[in-house]
Amino acid sequence: MAQFRISTHGRLQDWIAVEKGYFEEEGLDYVIDMRVLENADQDIATPALSDVRTGAYELYQGGGGGKQNMSCACHWATNQASTDAAGQMWGRAYSVLPSAIYVAADSPIRQPQDLANVEIAVGYHSGSHFSTIQALEAFVPREQINLRFVGMPYDRVDALLNGDVSAAAIWNAPSYIVEQLGFRKVVDSTFMAGFMFGAQTDPDDVERYFKALRRAQMELDLAAEKYKHYYLKEIPTRYTDRVDVRAFGPGERIVFLPYTKETYQRSQEWLHERQLFPTSNAPLAYEQAVLA
DSSP: OOOEEEEOOSOSHHHHHHHHTHHHHTTOOEEEEOHHHHTTTTOOSSOTTSOOOOOHHHHHHTTOTTOOSEEEEEHHHHHHHHHTTSSEEETTOEEEEOEEEEEOTTOSOOSGGGGTTOEEEEOTTSHHHHHHHHHHTTTSOGGGOEEEEOOSHHHHHHHHHTTOOSEEEEESHHHHHHHHTTOEEEEEOOEEEEEEEOTTSOHHHHHHHHHHHHHHHHHHHHOGGGTGGGGGGTSOHHHHTTOOGGGSOOOOEEEOSOOOHHHHHHHHHHHHHTTOSOOOSSOOOHHHHEEO
8 A cells, every 4th residue: 555645735733743653653654745845945937926827726637736645725626626526525624724915014005995906916726816805805896806826825925025016815824924024914814725635545544644633733722832843844944034933823723524515515606606617517516526
């Protein structure tokens, strides 16, 4: 049986499980997929301010990209990828990622309504894309939401730090970076993420993985300060001498509740109403797309 490959997602729970030996204790033969970490300083080959039409959904559709065996992305992308048979969602847990739209400290943008027609840097078909729409629809007409597709998460951090964009949607560890460097949160856009695994993955290994993560989540809730140094494994080295990870928050939180059929269907309806994906010719039903 091949090793269970865990694709990093910037969260602390995987590293806690490694440190504590939880994976071994649950009988999981695993490896952390280091390719994402090794490429963290580059993020993506395309220049950051190009119109980058590749995101989490496309990585799944293209055979996984940097996402192997067990991976995570916003629930909109994993939902659509699973209904298109690019993988199967794990229906017994999801996670919640802190996220917001940030601007420079001296920006004239003060309220969410001020973001109407302002170009906002997001990642295509990824959490920042969908969560920005969801958050701003409460404040401005949908047609006044102006998105610019600026690569991967740290591309958007760079664009914000360099003054190349007026606003950017930033989530998890990158949000702690921009906050420490003085950028202001205009509107919160915290969102749900889903877990995906491929057809070659043993569901029993997925169960072992989440048993370990449940223990790691409790440890993180109890004493997060002991584990924040693991952010240094997840953020590009170009930021490490500019921020203090000890002051970061706990980041992504895993919720051990079901991703239900109703949630799956409501998310599909939300995506289709906004025409964010082409209509699938033969979308899978919940029972086939999600291992509940």
